[in-house]
Amino acid sequence: MSIRANARALFLAGGTAILMAAAAAPGHAQTVDRNMFTPAAPVVYDWSGVYAGVSAGASWDTFDTLFGVAPVSTSFDPSNFTAGAYAGMNFQNGPFVYGLELDVNFKTGDDTQLIAGVPVTAQNDWFSTLRGRAGYAYDRYLFYGTGGLAVGDVELSAPGTSFSDTKVGWTIGAGIEAAINDRITLRGEYLYTDLGKVDGSLGGSPFTTEFDSHTVRAGVTYKFQ
Structure with missing residues (x-):
């Protein structure tokens, strides 16, 4: 070639x-x-771990009360400011979150009614709950239900005399929690609390009262790593 x-x-x-x-x-x-x-995979928040926080809100109480042998019926309805602290632990399995929480709360406010011309005051100064929590996590939001044991004081007083008892009852509620960063979350929560029936005597006059309350509160939580 x-x-x-x-x-x-x-x-x-x-x-x-x-x-x-x-x-x-x-x-x-x-x-x-x-x-x-x-696009990168979405970041999923980890809700598991130990946490503690503080809360504040409002509580509306009801004391349905019968006084005397020939009962006189009345209802005390205190409105309260409430504040407290809580701590707990979460476990997470996929989007499902469950755990246990303990709180202690203090309340202000009372209600006074005239009973046979005598001013009688009813109040609930504190309550504490031990509750299970279970919910569904959507990234940085947790939607949950809660319920368990409740303990609190039931107090009635009149001039020169008073009655106070610590009662055990139950509570149930729901809430939503949002993670601001890896350590801090904010929450809003509703609780219904029932401490049951209390029998007592005030100035020699027997009474029976049934206590329940509705609490709405907000909280700030610190999650430990």
Whole structure:
């Protein structure tokens, strides 16, 4: 084969290689671009661990009360400011979160009614709960129900005399919690509390009262790592 024929063959082979490379390049570039702009997986918040926090809110109490042998019926309805502290532990399995929480709360406010011309005051100064919590986590939000044991004082007083008893009852409620960062969460919560029936005597006059309350409160939580 002549030198001219060899040169022509080399030229054609080189041109073919260049065209094939050019044809393949755009597809390769698109593949690289697609890989570069693939969205990252969403960040999921971990709710498990030990935590503690403080809360404050309002409580609306009811004392349905009967006084005397020939009962006189009345209802005391104190409205209270409440504040307290809580601590607990969460466990997480996929989106499901469950755990245990203990709280202690103090309350202000009372209600006074005239009973046979005598002013009688009813109040609930404190309550504490030990509750289970179970809920569903959506990234940084937790929607939960809660319920368990409740303990609190039931107090009635009149001039020169008073009665106080610590009662054990139950509580149930629900709430929502949102994570601000890895350590801090905010929550809003509702609790219904029932401490049952109390029998006592005030100034020699027997009475029976049944106590329940509705509490709405907000809290700030610190989660330990």
